[in-house]
Amino acid sequence: MQDLSNFRKNQQFSPFAESSDDMLKETRHEHILNEVRIRNRVLLADIAHQLEVSEDTVRRDLKELDLAGKLKKVHGGAIAKSFNPFSFHEEEIYDHANKAIIAEKAIQLLRNKQVILITGGTTNLEFVNSIPREMHLTFFTPSLHVAMQLSQHKNVETILIGGKVSRDAQIALGAEALNTLNLIKADLCFLGTGHLDLDHGLSEFDWDVVQLKRAMIRSSEKIISLTLSTKLNSTQQYKICDITAIHTLVTELDPSNPILEPFHKKGIKIL
Amino acid sequence: MQDLSNFRKNQQFSPFAESSDDMLKETRHEHILNEVRIRNRVLLADIAHQLEVSEDTVRRDLKELDLAGKLKKVHGGAIAKSFNPFSFHEEEIYDHANKAIIAEKAIQLLRNKQVILITGGTTNLEFVNSIPREMHLTFFTPSLHVAMQLSQHKNVETILIGGKVSRDAQIALGAEALNTLNLIKADLCFLGTGHLDLDHGLSEFDWDVVQLKRAMIRSSEKIISLTLSTKLNSTQQYKICDITAIHTLVTELDPSNPILEPFHKKGIKIL
DNA sequence: AAAAATCAAGCAAATAAATGCAGGATTTAT
DNA sequence: ATAAATCCTGCATTTATTTGCTTGATTTTT
Numbered sequence: 001m002q003d004l005s006n007f008r009k010n011q012q013f014s015p016f017a018e019s020s021d022d023m024l025k026e027t028r029h030e031h032i033l034n035e036v037r038i039r040n041r042v043l044l045a046d047i048a049h050q051l052e053v054s055e056d057t058v059r060r061d062l063k064e065l066d067l068a069g070k071l072k073k074v075h076g077g078a079i080a081k082s083f084n085p086f087s088f089h090e091e092e093i094y095d096h097a098n099k100a101i102i103a104e105k106a107i108q109l110l111r112n113k114q115v116i117l118i119t120g121g122t123t124n125l126e127f128v129n130s131i132p133r134e135m136h137l138t139f140f141t142p143s144l145h146v147a148m149q150l151s152q153h154k155n156v157e158t159i160l161i162g163g164k165v166s167r168d169a170q171i172a173l174g175a176e177a178l179n180t181l182n183l184i185k186a187d188l189c190f191l192g193t194g195h196l197d198l199d200h201g202l203s204e205f206d207w208d209v210v211q212l213k214r215a216m217i218r219s220s221e222k223i224i225s226l227t228l229s230t231k232l233n234s235t236q237q238y239k240i241c242d243i244t245a246i247h248t249l250v251t252e253l254d255p256s257n258p259i260l261e262p263f264h265k266k267g268i269k270i271l
Numbered sequence: 272m273q274d275l276s277n278f279r280k281n282q283q284f285s286p287f288a289e290s291s292d293d294m295l296k297e298t299r300h301e302h303i304l305n306e307v308r309i310r311n312r313v314l315l316a317d318i319a320h321q322l323e324v325s326e327d328t329v330r331r332d333l334k335e336l337d338l339a340g341k342l343k344k345v346h347g348g349a350i351a352k353s354f355n356p357f358s359f360h361e362e363e364i365y366d367h368a369n370k371a372i373i374a375e376k377a378i379q380l381l382r383n384k385q386v387i388l389i390t391g392g393t394t395n396l397e398f399v400n401s402i403p404r405e406m407h408l409t410f411f412t413p414s415l416h417v418a419m420q421l422s423q424h425k426n427v428e429t430i431l432i433g434g435k436v437s438r439d440a441q442i443a444l445g446a447e448a449l450n451t452l453n454l455i456k457a458d459l460c461f462l463g464t465g466h467l468d469l470d471h472g473l474s475e476f477d478w479d480v481v482q483l484k485r486a487m488i489r490s491s492e493k494i495i496s497l498t499l500s501t502k503l504n505s506t507q508q509y510k511i512c513d514i515t516a517i518h519t520l521v522t523e524l525d526p527s528n529p530i531l532e533p534f535h536k537k538g539i540k541i542l
Numbered sequence: 543a544a545a546a547a548t549c550a551a552g553c554a555a556a557t558a559a560a561t562g563c564a565g566g567a568t569t570t571a572t
Numbered sequence: 573a574t575a576a577a578t579c580c581t582g583c584a585t586t587t588a589t590t591t592g593c594t595t596g597a598t599t600t601t602t
Contacts, residue, residue: 296560324561325561326562
């Protein structure tokens with residue numbers, strides 16, 4: 001015990017003391033993460049000693065870093081987490097709350113062992129993210145984002161559809177993607193981010209995306225559209241298909257909402 | 272103007288006044304981001320008024336949010352940024368500094384108009400990230416991470432190789448990927464994350480990855496290995512090819528380093 | 543099952559960050 | 573080119589956070 005207090009005093013007056021005492025939290029976090037990356041496992045006591053702060057402080061640091069997903073806290077220290085240099089921030093998605101509502105409803109449509117086609121878009125991403133971890137499913141997708149998110153699910157088999165990557169939407173397009181789709185027959189197809197109109201059907205502004213969606217529709221038994229109500233009754237340049245091609249429409253609105261009535265009359269199931 | 276002061280007073284004494292004045296920075300940031308997401312463009316003065324804080328505070332907030340990449344600050348306000356829910360944190364890559372050295376050296380091997388095959392792995396990611404934006408190149412890759420990073424480059428055409436996605440490495444594998452590779456003849460092939468040994472050649476522990484790399488080697492004129500020196504002279508379960516299949520070896524070490532001498536003797540170019 | 547180590551919650555003092563303001567520099571609009 | 577608006581830099585004050593400590597609960601080790 002006396003040793004410790006002596007040590008502290010020495011440090012304080014020594015000309016070789018660390019250049020600055022400004023052990024800010026940020027700085028400590030950097031240090032800890034570095035240590036964890038290199039050694040793969042650190043002891044709480046070691047860090048506290050290295051940084052000359054109390055163990056409580058380090059404990060709190062580790063707790064925070066754990067919560068932030070940057071390491072795994074264990075009794076007496078922390079261990080490294082297998083690291084993914086890409087992180088997903090769902091809270092930054094536009095109109096995230098409504099998309100989450102849609103996602104929740106759409107989950108009901110899933111059954112174990114189904115084979116599913118799914119496009120890109122943040123609504124679909126939200127949906128994929130909320131799939132229960134215990135479901136056993138097979139997904140085909142041309143979307144980089146969706147594929148990445150799907151591969152977090154232990155019981156989901158993800159098959160990436162290849163092709164030329166579109167810079168903005170980050171999905172594979174072109175002949176190769178279309179060829180692959182021709183070989184598939186899926187149970188469900190989730191179409192994201194589209195424009196829907198009673199008379200003009202589904203439409204898009206990118207021709208290549210139109211081709212892709214047409215191919216996906218051909219390759220699937222049932223077509224499901226996850227759509228924010230703001231996209232209803234809006235059209236774009238190129239038509240994908242008639243509105244009746246859709247079997248189920250999922251929006252953030254209550255199914256009894258009058259806006260959805262005409263869609264229901266056309267024989268579309270509303271969720 | 273009088274209106275304004277009245278409005279404020281009313282707010283303050285009204286039973287319907289906002290639940291609390293605790294306009295913490297975090298809360299404000301949330302509010303600002305929401306506003307920007309919805310309106311796509313906000314005025315500094317408006318926000319300051321809405322939140323009842325000084326314009327300086329809002330200015331500082333916008334500056335911070337801009338720095339964090341969450342919006343774009345402009346004169347008098349801010350506009351939304353096209354949003355990517357996945358963000359790339361290169362600083363969190365293990366042994367990032369050395370990988371950056373390797374990446375820098377490897378850039379020299381690139382020529383405009385080349386067609387290039389590239390696998391996954393953080394070293395390759397680092398390399399892709401440091402490709403000069405003005406280079407015109409075509410890349411084929413089975414890696415989700417690499418494809419995402421490549422699509423940030425305006426003058427790079429990215430073609431995703433499809434297949435079954437491996438959960439850990441996040442690359443496409445299997446028959447489909449192999450078939451696609453059979454159709455390609457590339458100028459260069461960048462092999463990442465492998466184990467290299469003078470006698471036992473290149474090796475891997477995942478059989479599917481071995482198949483993929485073999486196919487990539489077959490489909491390319493020149494093979495380049497970006498390898499941390501710690502991976503030199505180590506082997507894994509399954510052999511990919513002889514060491515002599517490699518044309519150029521790039522490590523973080525100086526080319527004259529004796530560790531590299533035996534590789535040079537085998538006819539491999541060292542960078 | 544007892545002893546040692548580690549954790550968790552609450553607290554007061556120390557510390558860092560945030561805020562509004564004032565002045566002068568820039569930028570935009572007219 | 574001039575006026576108006578916006579921005580930047582310090583600064584003092586307020587405000588929130590951080591920190592080490594204490595005590596009692598858990599967990600691990602022997």
